[in-house]
Amino acid sequence: MHTTKTKQHVPVLAEEVLDVMKPKKGEGYLDLTAGYGGHAKSVLEITSSSAVLVDRDMNAVDELKNMFEQWPNVSIMHEDFFQACKNLRQNGDKFDLILVDLGVSSPHLDKASRGFSLSVDGPLDMRMDESQDLTAEKVVNTYAQEYLEKIIREYGEEPKARLMAKLIIESRPLKNTHELASIAKKVWPGNSRVHPATRLFQAIRIEVNDELKQLEQSLPIMVDLLSPGGRLGIISFHSLEDRIVKRFFKEKTGDRYDSELIELTKKPLSATQNELDFNPRSRSAKIRVVAKINTKKKGQG
Ligand SMILES: C[S@@+](CC[C@H](N)C(=O)[O-])C[C@H]1O[C@@H](n2cnc3c(N)ncnc32)[C@H](O)[C@@H]1O
Numbered sequence: 001m002h003t004t005k006t007k008q009h010v011p012v013l014a015e016e017v018l019d020v021m022k023p024k025k026g027e028g029y030l031d032l033t034a035g036y037g038g039h040a041k042s043v044l045e046i047t048s049s050s051a052v053l054v055d056r057d058m059n060a061v062d063e064l065k066n067m068f069e070q071w072p073n074v075s076i077m078h079e080d081f082f083q084a085c086k087n088l089r090q091n092g093d094k095f096d097l098i099l100v101d102l103g104v105s106s107p108h109l110d111k112a113s114r115g116f117s118l119s120v121d122g123p124l125d126m127r128m129d130e131s132q133d134l135t136a137e138k139v140v141n142t143y144a145q146e147y148l149e150k151i152i153r154e155y156g157e158e159p160k161a162r163l164m165a166k167l168i169i170e171s172r173p174l175k176n177t178h179e180l181a182s183i184a185k186k187v188w189p190g191n192s193r194v195h196p197a198t199r200l201f202q203a204i205r206i207e208v209n210d211e212l213k214q215l216e217q218s219l220p221i222m223v224d225l226l227s228p229g230g231r232l233g234i235i236s237f238h239s240l241e242d243r244i245v246k247r248f249f250k251e252k253t254g255d256r257y258d259s260e261l262i263e264l265t266k267k268p269l270s271a272t273q274n275e276l277d278f279n280p281r282s283r284s285a286k287i288r289v290v291a292k293i294n295t296k297k298k299g300q301g
Contacts (some may be wrong), residue, residue, distance in 0.1 A: 013275070014042055025048060028047075028050050029051040058110070058128040058131070095225055098231070103211075106281065108128070123177070124177060126208045126209070136208050155240065215245070227301055240248065249288060263289075
């Protein structure tokens, strides 16, 4: 085990998850981004039933194993959630509650060696799963300029993507996050409230972890994994993720004969001022929740 003591991750929108998803005693729970177990623990304290907790980061998985050692019905999977969803569907598993809390955890951002942080220098890594081959180093030092530009524009929504890609190529080989961030500072000189490399780092991180494809491809399987009446909640942190979730839920809900889901949150919920005061990471978090229509009831109605 390679557990290191990391700064605690405070789960976002924890009250909203319970208020809208309404876990009940005996319900089966699937947490596809279990992280440091904050959401899982609060749900399991109510359900006291079986659960599957998934994370692609081995540090998180080690923490989860320690945390849930005494819970006999909790199984923990080290996998990306697309693969986990496929395996669970293949087994014929069904869940009453499925939660996805996207993105990185506080330990990812706080540990310089993971390469996610904008404020401390680290290696060009950014892998959530450190056993995978693709790293930020490979992306910035080997991708063709046009492809880099496309990633920075599409995944970072960076208006100066062309110039950033050009400067990255000219600065090769880039060795650390500090060098990468300094390219964005050259492109955006002057003081700004938000770090000028925020969008660039987001883009590279999404590419390294294939984050949007993971989400897009897994959403339909998540619906298959829901029991009738089951609830699916997705917490997103930026507009690219939220757009995917919003579109997908729109397709599957509505007053149509063949709709599979109903929306439990007409508009996404975000953090209250109280939460923002003690957990600034919740600033951009949004949760959308749907429930699977109980088709038997629908037929009878
Ligand atoms: C925001 S944290 C979740 C925190 C968790 N809800 C808690 O209460 O501690 C996101 C976690 O999801 C994991 N993750 C992100 N994308 C993933 C994916 N595609 N498959 C599996 N795990 C993923 C990350 O490694 C990270 O630990």
